[in-house]
Amino acid sequence: MASQTDDAKALAEKLEAFLNNPRAHLDSADDATLYRLSEAARKVSFATEARGDTVHRVAHSSMGMISQLADDEYGPNNVTTALASVGGQSGISYYFEMINQTFVAMPPFLRQTGYVNPTDPNNCPWQLGHHTDQSPFVWLQTHPEMMEFFLPWMANQRDGLPTFFDVVDFQKELGQKADDSTVLFVDVGGAMGHQCIALKQKYPGLPGRVVLQEQAHLIEQVKANPLPGFEGIEPQVYDFWTPQPLKGARAYYLRNILHDFPNHKCVEILQNIKVGMTEESVVLIDEMVLPECGAPWRATQLDMSMLTCLAATERSEADWRVVIDEAGFKIVKIWTYTQKLRDSVIVAVPK
Known part of the structure; x- marks a missing residue:
């Protein structure tokens, strides 16, 4: 396995060196060689x-x-x-x-x-x-x-990509001294509860309440046809345009919610969550945090979808800092867990 990994790294280094000055290698190549190279590159892309x-x-x-x-x-x-x-x-x-x-x-x-x-x-x-x-x-x-x-x-x-729970030790960071009455994790707008289930499966012995908050029609679907592993998760009807009803949760989690909205709407959502927070609470904003240049191709495509469908946007770190500051929060840390999309979790607390 180590040898195969080393071979893959060596191949990647050769390709990167080649791409630093591709014309120097390609100008003298014949059509057959160019075709082989093009096909090999395409198939490597598919395979990975x-x-x-x-x-x-x-x-x-x-x-x-x-x-x-x-x-x-x-x-x-x-x-x-x-x-x-x-x-x-x-x-x-x-x-x-x-x-x-x-x-x-x-x-x-x-x-x-x-x-x-x-x-x-x-x-x-x-x-x-x-x-x-x-x-x-x-x-x-x-x-x-x-x-x-x-x-x-x-x-x-995001099948096949790492998740937040693959790179962050939630139990160590937010689960210390929790008991059965602790509101541990509130997934705000979490659809059918995939992230709640992922948390329960990652930490089956971690005490505390795990809550899925969604609109009424989705909570009805969850109750009628719960996903495998939903046992022990609390479904709750909630509209994030209203003040947060659950007080003092360790983590209020928003995954791919804020990218659907322009800045002033994001501020409104975050301020509604702040109503429920205590000194032990954090907001976890699970979104792409993009570089100022060289953004991943999938991220730019999603940015165009946000623009055309919702008049919204994917954001850089500087963009996120503006929104979070306007909402009355400060960023404690940013965990980036995928390179392909720059998926990250922004940890924020009230200022």
């Missing part, structure tokens, strides 16, 4: 991508979905498996049925509005592309067939 990478790529460009084994003989590969998964099927349908229309609508929308970034979620390319005056989340409630694509894709789009 996670399921979520596959869905994002294939949603825009169909390639490499099966392998040719021999003349007139084909077979599945890792791309096929990803697309055949629940998350893969949902992701392709989600982009085709919901997102593509907003990208098509963006040029005429920008012409109509003077090429200014949209800031109103009720007036952005989404409404023009879908011929509606509703925001996406309201629209989804009246289109249950689309909700069947949306929820599985939100749950599965």
Whole structure:
């Protein structure tokens, strides 16, 4: 295993050296060599991508979905498996049925509005592309067939990538001296409860209450068809536009919530959470924290989706600091747990 790892690292170093000055190597290469190199690079890309990478790529460009084994003989590969998964099927349908229309609508929308970034979620390319005056989340409630694509894709789009709990020792950081009455983890807007389940599975002996907060229609779904492992988790109806009803939780957790909203709305959500906090409480903001330049390709694609659908944005660390400061919080630390997307957990407390 160590030898294979060393070989992979050596190959990566050779490729990086090659890419520092590719023309020096390519200008004298013949067509056959250029083709071999191009195909090898493409196949390495396919072999190393996670399921979520596959869905994002294939949603825009169909390639490499099966392998040719021999003349007139084909077979599945890792791309096929990803697309055949629940998350893969949902992701392709989600982009085709919901997102593509907003990208098509963006040029005429920008012409109509003077090429200014949209800031109103009720007036952005989404409404023009879908011929509606509703925001996406309201629209989804009246289109249950689309909700069947949306929820599985939100749950599965990061398949194959590390999670927050892979890199942060939650028990050490936030679970000390907890007992059965401690409100340990409140997942605000946590959909079907995947993160609550992940916490319980990672720390099965950790005492304390784990609470999933969601809108009423989703809590009804959770109660009617709970995911495996949901036992012991408390579902609670909550609207994050209202003051937080659970007082003194160790962690109020927001995963991929704030990127759906412009700054002033993020401030409102955070200030509502602050109402429930005590000295032992922290807010965990699980979002992409992007560099100022050289952002990952999937992050830039998601940024465009946020712009066209919600008049929102993915944010850099500087952007996050502005929002968090305006809400009356300060950042204690930032844990980055994926390099492909710069997924990070921002730990914040009231100033």
